[in-house]
Amino acid sequence: MAMQSQAKRELLALYEEPDQAADAVERLHSAGFDDNDIEILSSTPYPEGAFGEGHTKHRLFAFPFAGAACGMAVGIAWIVGAQVSLPIITGGKPIVAVPAIIQILYEGTLLGAVLFTVLGVLFESRLPDGVGLYDDRISEGYIGISVMARERRLPDAQIALEEASPIDLLSKEGSLMHAPGTT
Amino acid sequence: MQEPVVADTKTSNRELLDFVFAWPAWFFAVGGALNGLLVAAFVVVILMLMFGLQFLGYSHPVYWGFLIVNFVFWIGVSHAGIMVSAILRLTQAEWRRPVTRAAEVLTIFSLLTAVQFPLIHSGRPWRTMYWTFPYDWNRGAWPNPRSPLVWDPSAIFTYLTSTILFVYVALLPDLALARDRAPNPVSRAIYGVLAMGFRGTTRQWRIQTVAGLLLSAIILPIFVSVHSIVSWDFAVTSVPGWHNTIFAPYFVIGAVHSGVSAVVTVMIVMRYAFGLKRFITRDHIDSLARLLIVVATVWLFFFLLDFFFGLYGTEPAEVDTWQRRLVEPPWVVIAITFIICAYIIPVPMWMFRAIRRNFFWMFVTTILVNVGMWLERYMVVVPALERKSGLTFTYGDYAPSLSEFILVAASFALVILGFLTFSKLLPIMPAADIKEGQILADRIRVGRANVPAAMRE
Numbered sequence: 001m002a003m004q005s006q007a008k009r010e011l012l013a014l015y016e017e018p019d020q021a022a023d024a025v026e027r028l029h030s031a032g033f034d035d036n037d038i039e040i041l042s043s044t045p046y047p048e049g050a051f052g053e054g055h056t057k058h059r060l061f062a063f064p065f066a067g068a069a070c071g072m073a074v075g076i077a078w079i080v081g082a083q084v085s086l087p088i089i090t091g092g093k094p095i096v097a098v099p100a101i102i103q104i105l106y107e108g109t110l111l112g113a114v115l116f117t118v119l120g121v122l123f124e125s126r127l128p129d130g131v132g133l134y135d136d137r138i139s140e141g142y143i144g145i146s147v148m149a150r151e152r153r154l155p156d157a158q159i160a161l162e163e164a165s166p167i168d169l170l171s172k173e174g175s176l177m178h179a180p181g182t183t
Numbered sequence: 184m185q186e187p188v189v190a191d192t193k194t195s196n197r198e199l200l201d202f203v204f205a206w207p208a209w210f211f212a213v214g215g216a217l218n219g220l221l222v223a224a225f226v227v228v229i230l231m232l233m234f235g236l237q238f239l240g241y242s243h244p245v246y247w248g249f250l251i252v253n254f255v256f257w258i259g260v261s262h263a264g265i266m267v268s269a270i271l272r273l274t275q276a277e278w279r280r281p282v283t284r285a286a287e288v289l290t291i292f293s294l295l296t297a298v299q300f301p302l303i304h305s306g307r308p309w310r311t312m313y314w315t316f317p318y319d320w321n322r323g324a325w326p327n328p329r330s331p332l333v334w335d336p337s338a339i340f341t342y343l344t345s346t347i348l349f350v351y352v353a354l355l356p357d358l359a360l361a362r363d364r365a366p367n368p369v370s371r372a373i374y375g376v377l378a379m380g381f382r383g384t385t386r387q388w389r390i391q392t393v394a395g396l397l398l399s400a401i402i403l404p405i406f407v408s409v410h411s412i413v414s415w416d417f418a419v420t421s422v423p424g425w426h427n428t429i430f431a432p433y434f435v436i437g438a439v440h441s442g443v444s445a446v447v448t449v450m451i452v453m454r455y456a457f458g459l460k461r462f463i464t465r466d467h468i469d470s471l472a473r474l475l476i477v478v479a480t481v482w483l484f485f486f487l488l489d490f491f492f493g494l495y496g497t498e499p500a501e502v503d504t505w506q507r508r509l510v511e512p513p514w515v516v517i518a519i520t521f522i523i524c525a526y527i528i529p530v531p532m533w534m535f536r537a538i539r540r541n542f543f544w545m546f547v548t549t550i551l552v553n554v555g556m557w558l559e560r561y562m563v564v565v566p567a568l569e570r571k572s573g574l575t576f577t578y579g580d581y582a583p584s585l586s587e588f589i590l591v592a593a594s595f596a597l598v599i600l601g602f603l604t605f606s607k608l609l610p611i612m613p614a615a616d617i618k619e620g621q622i623l624a625d626r627i628r629v630g631r632a633n634v635p636a637a638m639r640e
Binding site: 040044045053058060081083104107110115117120122125126132139 | 191192193196317323324325326327328329333334337338340341344345348349351352355356359360363364379380381382383384385386387388389390391392393394397398401402404405408412615618619621622623
């Protein structure tokens with residue numbers, strides 16, 4: 001029982017207008033939830049801070065540099081290895097040709113930078129992601145506010161989300177909002 | 184961009200995904216015709232493998248003909264696609280939004296088409312693997328890394344891989360959109376796997392923005408290197424007319440000229456074929472035409488530099504090659520046609536706003552540019568090889584064969600078919616990017632004028 005109360009559950013509220021979504025985030029902050037508990041889902045990139053969320057910290061800028069270093073090392077190993085393994089002897093010229101090294105080194109460095117950047121995009125975007133709550137209506141322009149809360153804090157989260165007038169409120173089990181005319 | 188696209192999210196989704204989920208009859212008709220050309224090209228290649236390169240009409244001393252011309256041409260077209268996209272992203276130009284994806288996809292299929300030609304031209308495509316990659320340990324067959332024929336594949340492989348990844352990263356939000364709007368469970372599952380669970384969190388959008396800038400910055404130097412190395416296929420030889428230091432920038436700017444023109448052509452076709460009139464506007468082609476005026480003029484400058492410095496040294500072999508290119512028939516006809524098509528007709532026309540904003544005239548002039556640029560590559564490649572030199576005793580005349588014409592036609596078919604197939608399966612317009620433009624767009628009053636404005640982060 002104690003374990004169950006420690007487990008986090010997710011709620012997802014859908015809002016029609018960005019102002020409503022920003023209002024919901026503000027209410028969640030007031031209720032004691034921080035940015036690590038809240039996720040804002042939209043089909044469009046909104047300017048950072050549009051919903052009152054904090055600055056997104058990431059290390060994507062480090063990935064191309066790491067990739068470039070690896071790519072350069074592989075490029076040099078490949079091209080020098082190929083030349084040393086089968087020496088092509090041409091009068092007075094060194095076995096390991098510098099122009100060839102520069103070419104392959106250049107391409108290897110940039111290819112490594114691109115590959116690592118793409119890996120960095122996946123890592124920093126937390127992809128692949130198959131566990132978070134989602135609703136197709138988000139791609140129609142609705143804004144989703146998702147909250148991860150422990151069982152005992154779930155009612156607080158639900159109240160904060162409902163006060164901002166969502167069109168729907170979802171949990172893993174389905175909609176928590178009653179359709180008009182039902183009890 | 185002057186006027187922002189105005190449509191609500193549902194309308195934008197429907198119009199941008201309309202072609203992806205619909206099956207118009209013309210798609211099958213066009214696809215069938217293009218596939219017919221590809222089958223014809225496949226037969227030509229099989230016959231060439233059976234009978235050798237002489238089947239295509241190659242003989243001493245002209246062994247580089249239509250195939251290599253076509254290779255250079257498609258590498259060129261592939262360049263502007265990514266250049267336009269990367270530069271517009273880096274400068275955060277508002278009008279980039281509908282342009283970038285089509286430009287990037289054009290790059291992918293032009294490159295894939297371009298690489299077919301050196302393979303075919305090798306006569307024994309399977310052998311190119313161990314000319315290029317050091318893998319044949321048992322027989323000790325290693326590539327010669329001093330040759331640009333090794334640099335070339337490494338540059339093209341880097342460029343192709345980077346472009347595909349660049350497109351894929353930018354596609355993630357649109358794959359998620361396609362997943363959400365897919366009409367059946369199978370396509371929903373496929374788009375779902377490709378989207379990798381993208382949900383559009385603040386973090387994911389932030390990373391998308393930064394990744395677009397980072398990848399653009401990395402891809403631009405790759406783009407410059409690829410056509411430089413293609414030019415060195417020629418420039419590092421001792422063939423008069425090719426052995427020229429200006430070749431790398433001359434080839435790169437020529438690639439940009441033909442590639443940006445191809446982007447304009449493709450956008451105009453997309454506007455009508457895919458029903459994207461709301462998203463591809465006169466402002467877009469106007470902006471690209473202004474860019475083309477500058478690019479075309481710089482390209483002409485480099486062409487003239489190549490010409491002047493070729494003559495200025497008064498080296499007989501070099502002068503002889505230029506005389507062949509510009510004075511002797513049939514090259515004189517090709518030279519006049521190419522300069523008229525690539526510069527003299529289009530650039531003065533683009534000076535007029537009415538022409539730049541006219542879809543028909545922009546379509547015609549950009550097609551003309553690419554006709555001219557194809558002929559330019561033909562003029563660079565063949566006359567230089569035809570020149571009679573000492574200690575060579577067999578001279579065959581080069582005339583393009585029917586088989587080569589089929590291969591060239593098939594290359595266009597391959598690019599169009601690839602582009603069409605991509606557009607059929609995936610959103611060809613970056614929906615998220617376009618919708619972001621709508622969110623950030625507004626109108627402000629300046630004095631008595633009500634002008635469009637866009638906020639930028």
